[in-house]
Amino acid sequence: MEMKIKILLLLLVPVLLFPDHLKVMKVIIDAGHGGYDGGAVSDYGIREKDVTLEMALLLKKHIEGATEPPITAILTRSEDKFVPLIERVGLANKSEGDLFISLHMNASPTKRDSGFEVYFYDSTGDAETAAVAKRENEQDGSVENKDRNNPLFILWDLAQNEFSKESSGASDIIQSALDGALNRNADTTLKLRDRGVKQANFLVLNGMKMPSVLLEMGFLTNKNDEEKFKKQEFKERYAATIADAVREIRQKFDKKSAAGR
Amino acid sequence: MKPGRKILVAAVAALLLVSLFYFPLRRKFSLHEGALINSGQSKRNAVIFFVNQDGKIVGRDTEIVSGATVLDDIKSLITQESLARAGGLLNAIPVGTAVRNVFIDENKCVYIDFERSIIDRHVGGTEGESLTLEALKRTMAENFPELDSMKLLVEGKELASLAGHISTRLKLKVK
Numbered sequence: 050m051e052m053k054i055k056i057l058l059l060l061l062v063p064v065l066l067f068p069d070h071l072k073v074m075k076v077i078i079d080a081g082h083g084g085y086d087g088g089a090v091s092d093y094g095i096r097e098k099d100v101t102l103e104m105a106l107l108l109k110k111h112i113e114g115a116t117e118p119p120i121t122a123i124l125t126r127s128e129d130k131f132v133p134l135i136e137r138v139g140l141a142n143k144s145e146g147d148l149f150i151s152l153h154m155n156a157s158p159t160k161r162d163s164g165f166e167v168y169f170y171d172s173t174g175d176a177e178t179a180a181v182a183k184r185e186n187e188q189d190g191s192v193e194n195k196d197r198n199n200p201l202f203i204l205w206d207l208a209q210n211e212f213s214k215e216s217s218g219a220s221d222i223i224q225s226a227l228d229g230a231l232n233r234n235a236d237t238t239l240k241l242r243d244r245g246v247k248q249a250n251f252l253v254l255n256g257m258k259m260p261s262v263l264l265e266m267g268f269l270t271n272k273n274d275e276e277k278f279k280k281q282e283f284k285e286r287y288a289a290t291i292a293d294a295v296r297e298i299r300q301k302f303d304k305k306s307a308a309g310r
Numbered sequence: 311m312k313p314g315r316k317i318l319v320a321a322v323a324a325l326l327l328v329s330l331f332y333f334p335l336r337r338k339f340s341l342h343e344g345a346l347i348n349s350g351q352s353k354r355n356a357v358i359f360f361v362n363q364d365g366k367i368v369g370r371d372t373e374i375v376s377g378a379t380v381l382d383d384i385k386s387l388i389t390q391e392s393l394a395r396a397g398g399l400l401n402a403i404p405v406g407t408a409v410r411n412v413f414i415d416e417n418k419c420v421y422i423d424f425e426r427s428i429i430d431r432h433v434g435g436t437e438g439e440s441l442t443l444e445a446l447k448r449t450m451a452e453n454f455p456e457l458d459s460m461k462l463l464v465e466g467k468e469l470a471s472l473a474g475h476i477s478t479r480l481k482l483k484v485k
Contacts, residue, residue: 082474086474088435088474089433089438089473090434134470134474155436155437156473157433157437158361158433159361159362159400161363166436249440250476250480251475251476251477252476252477263436265435265436268435269435270435
């Protein structure tokens with residue numbers, strides 16, 4: 050009996066030493082805006098909050114369907130309601146998600162701007178960025194000391210950057226998948242300009258304890274982009290492509306995780 | 311050379327030297343410590359920023375009548391940037407945006423307190439937000455080089471973001 054316990058403990062050692070936190074098993078899908086916050090609006094009255102919700106529901110369907118082993122998709126909102134950004138971050142962290150994807154529609158003063166772009170968090174700004182994160186955490190009561198030199202504070206700053214590489218990698222995979230599906234095939238009606246991968250200091254990505262990306266799916270202020278997001282077939286194709294990218298991200302993270310052992 | 315001519319040449323040289331150093335400095339807005347009083351010129355050249363049809367930020371020369379302080383000049387420039395434009399240029403700062411107040415702290419950070427119009431009339435989107443922030447930053451950097459950073463407020467309160475994307479809780483570097 051004692052021997053069995055020892056063997057069991059030995060088997061547990063690698064699991065304890067190398068927590069498999071990068072395995073994408075739980076994806077948090079964030080439909081941008083909602084409720085009184087309509088987000089951007091097109092010339093024809095299409096609201097960002099409606100497109101993001103519809104796309105989030107489609108993405109959940111495509112992620113959870115026909116994936117083995119299964120991937121769970123959790124929505125930060127599944128109806129037209131306002132959810133504060135800090136609550137979205139809190140929900141994702143409490144759910145212990147493995148990947149966070151925030152969906153948005155872009156807008157610009159010029160109607161010529163078009164296409165999709167994938168963002169990940171830019172933590173430059175350092176002490177001040179960390180100060181914001183700290184303040185948000187103070188609301189949860191998780192950080193007590195307000196001193197910037199406090200070790201807790203420094204650890205928090207490190208945590209902000211911990212997932213930067215994975216977020217960058219996930220962004221690249223999503224961008225490449227969308228470019229391939231929309232721009233590199235015979236069907237020219239799908240074409241959507243690829244604006245690449247970028248970084249910015251997003252409120253909804255600040256404090257995220259997992260790899261996270263924000264996808265600006267297209268421009269509501271551009272007529273061609275807007276037209277595409279009126280078509281069900283296009284939206285299904287778009288969501289299915291992101292779901293494929295999520296599976297690829299899981300494979301990449303799994304390989305990396307296995308290589309670390 | 312006669313002594314009188316020597317004095318004349320020396321005086322002209324001194325005048326030229328003073329002009330070289332003095333006038334370029336006078337062309338800039340000056341942030342006098344504490345009072346921020348303008349240095350007496352009634353008209354100033356400045357650069358204000360808009361978006362072109364390709365979505366790029368572009369500067370345009372303008373002339374403003376200086377107010378009593380640099381703070382008035384900052385307010386005046388942002389007001390110009392929020393007027394509807396003709397000639398193919400678009401507004402990075404929403405049309406009709408109103409500035410309530412401007413002040414500068416001891417760390418050379420300018421606080422720009424807007425009315426809600428900057429949020430209510432904003433086009434939205436990450437790109438739209440980026441363009442607004444870029445235009446404001448470049449307005450400060452180009453016309454008020456003494457400033458280090460800016461902080462946006464709405465109705466006297468900290469602004470989390472213009473349209474729900476990019477954080478404006480931090481002081482934004484203008485240099």
